[in-house]
Amino acid sequence: MATTATILHADLDAFYASVEQLLDPSLRGKPIAVGGGVVLAASYEAKAFGVRGGMAGRQACELCPQLIFVGGHFREYQRLGDAAIKVIGDFTPLVERISIDEAFADVAGCTHLFGPPDEIAKAIRRRVRAELGLPISVGVARTKHLAKIASQVAKPDGLLIVDPEIELEFLHRLPVELMWGVGPVTKARLAEMGVLTIGQLAKTPGWSLERLLGPAAGEKLAALAWNRDRREIKVRRRARSAGAQSAIGRKPAEEHVFRPTLLHLADRIGSRLRAKSRPGRTVTVRVRFANLKSVTRSMTLDAPISATVILAEIAGDLVRAALAEHPDEKTISLLAISVSHLEEHWDLELELPLGLQDERRCPGTKIGMARWAADRAVDKIRDRFGWDAIGYGSVTLGTSRSVPDEFRELAEKDL
DNA sequence: TCTGGGGTCCTAGGACCC
DNA sequence: TCTGGGGTCCTAGGACCC
Numbered sequence: 001m002a003t004t005a006t007i008l009h010a011d012l013d014a015f016y017a018s019v020e021q022l023l024d025p026s027l028r029g030k031p032i033a034v035g036g037g038v039v040l041a042a043s044y045e046a047k048a049f050g051v052r053g054g055m056a057g058r059q060a061c062e063l064c065p066q067l068i069f070v071g072g073h074f075r076e077y078q079r080l081g082d083a084a085i086k087v088i089g090d091f092t093p094l095v096e097r098i099s100i101d102e103a104f105a106d107v108a109g110c111t112h113l114f115g116p117p118d119e120i121a122k123a124i125r126r127r128v129r130a131e132l133g134l135p136i137s138v139g140v141a142r143t144k145h146l147a148k149i150a151s152q153v154a155k156p157d158g159l160l161i162v163d164p165e166i167e168l169e170f171l172h173r174l175p176v177e178l179m180w181g182v183g184p185v186t187k188a189r190l191a192e193m194g195v196l197t198i199g200q201l202a203k204t205p206g207w208s209l210e211r212l213l214g215p216a217a218g219e220k221l222a223a224l225a226w227n228r229d230r231r232e233i234k235v236r237r238r239a240r241s242a243g244a245q246s247a248i249g250r251k252p253a254e255e256h257v258f259r260p261t262l263l264h265l266a267d268r269i270g271s272r273l274r275a276k277s278r279p280g281r282t283v284t285v286r287v288r289f290a291n292l293k294s295v296t297r298s299m300t301l302d303a304p305i306s307a308t309v310i311l312a313e314i315a316g317d318l319v320r321a322a323l324a325e326h327p328d329e330k331t332i333s334l335l336a337i338s339v340s341h342l343e344e345h346w347d348l349e350l351e352l353p354l355g356l357q358d359e360r361r362c363p364g365t366k367i368g369m370a371r372w373a374a375d376r377a378v379d380k381i382r383d384r385f386g387w388d389a390i391g392y393g394s395v396t397l398g399t400s401r402s403v404p405d406e407f408r409e410l411a412e413k414d415l
Numbered sequence: 416t417c418t419g420g421g422g423t424c425c426t427a428g429g430a431c432c433c
Numbered sequence: 434t435c436t437g438g439g440g441t442c443c444t445a446g447g448a449c450c451c
Contacts, residue, residue, distance in 0.1 A: 038419050053451090054418050099422095099451045181424095183449045216425055217448085245420060282443085292417070296445060338422090403419055411421040411451080 005140050005164055006108040006117050007233070009147035010124060012084055013135040013156045015101035016041035019077055020070050022133045032068045033060055040072065040407065044156055074406035080132055081410075087127050091120050096233045100410050104144055106233045118161050125159060143229035146171065149178050167227050172199030179224055186213060186221075201225045239413045241280070243338030244268045250290050253323050253332045259316060265337045266312035268408075271387075273339060274379055276415040277346050279306035280339035285318040288334035289326070297322045304343045307375055311337070342415070 031046035049064035081100040094106040135157035139150025154160035202225035210218030288294035297318040
């Protein structure tokens with residue numbers, strides 16, 4: 001194996017919690033959780049008690065009575081996340097950002113400037129610590145998959161370089177759940193076959209994996225287990241869908257409940273789609289019932305849409321259809337809308353005539369024109385005065401926002 | 416014991432076309 | 434009329450990731 005390890009995976013440690021401990025030194029060394037009703041992030045001190053992101057706040061308190069809850073400084077997360085990625089970008093333009101706090105990079109082309117990959121990795125960690133005050137773990141390997149695993153193993157605040165000579169030795173000792181694509185279900189299925197480590201997975205016959213996990217997953221996992229990962233660094237990939245959801249507690253499955261919520265969700269999505277001129281053709285809704293079972297309904301249109309009200313109406317039709325098929329479910333706990341089949345770049349003015357082919361939904365061009373103009377007006381006001389300055393139902397919904405909008409924005413992918 | 420929100424990809428069946 | 438095969442799109446559900 002002549003090639004060298006030039007792929008880096010960098011991952012800020014317990015990111016939100018680390019930022020809070022940075023901003024308020026009295027929190028350092030203590031178990032803290034960002035959030036309230038739901039734990040959005042936990043510090044390492046809290047993780048030691050079993051506190052995890054996504055956990056209910058009450059449950060977290062039971063696990064760790066001295067847990068300190070802090071409200072989030074979402075602006076700071078965005079700023080510091082961007083700054084950390086920018087440090088990596090100072091070494092190479094080949095940076096693939098995965099999320100607010102995580103990125104891959106290929107440094108093959110810049111070693112003549114900055115030294116070997118391990119020196120670059122050390123420099124990145126040093127600079128992020130010195131300039132931003134944050135711990136960041138880095139894995140260096142020949143493939144993305146291995147670099148990612150290396151950074152996980154290196155955590156917290158560590159650096160791990162996987163020499164190409166010992167790749168499989170390193171990989172095959174590790175448990176299967178460290179692999180990309182192995183979650184709780186796959187882990188359990190593999191465990192039933194007695195497969196606990198990546199080494200055992202590698203020795204499992206291909207046909208057996210494919211029967212268990214399907215052709216695609218089986219083949220992918222086998223390839224990763226032998227470190228045959230061909231994925232390259234993708235500097236920018238466009239989003240394939242945009243969505244929004246809202247957990248609403250337990251509410252009756254009735255029009256007066258889901259209509260305003262759907263309008264609010266459609267408003268969020270529509271304004272994002274319009275801002276980037278990326279309307280979509282497929283609208284999907286998800287309804288989760290009180291028992292946490294959920295169903296989806298979708299509809300693909302002939303022409304792409306991004307108008308808030310049209311989006312909301314289609315979503316309403318789909319939700320009504322879903323509820324009609326589940327007459328026994330009287331209570332819903334979550335509503336979601338997602339738009340996919342996004343156009344690459346679209347002249348939104350075209351949406352008007354094309355979007356009105358369905359006469360039942362939008363009888364007459366005048367109404368369609370009015371809606372389109374209303375969206376334009378709302379978008380403009382928001383550009384100047386902020387999102388909450390105007391909109392559909394955001395006031396009436398105020399109390400039902402379980403998570404602040406700023407937090408939602410952190411998770412939004414660039415369209 | 417009852418977890419939020421934004422995403423990606425895969426599967427399987429059916430419709431439809433050639 | 435019956436039979437077959439391949440390709441594409443749509444829909445619903447599910448696993449997984451951050």
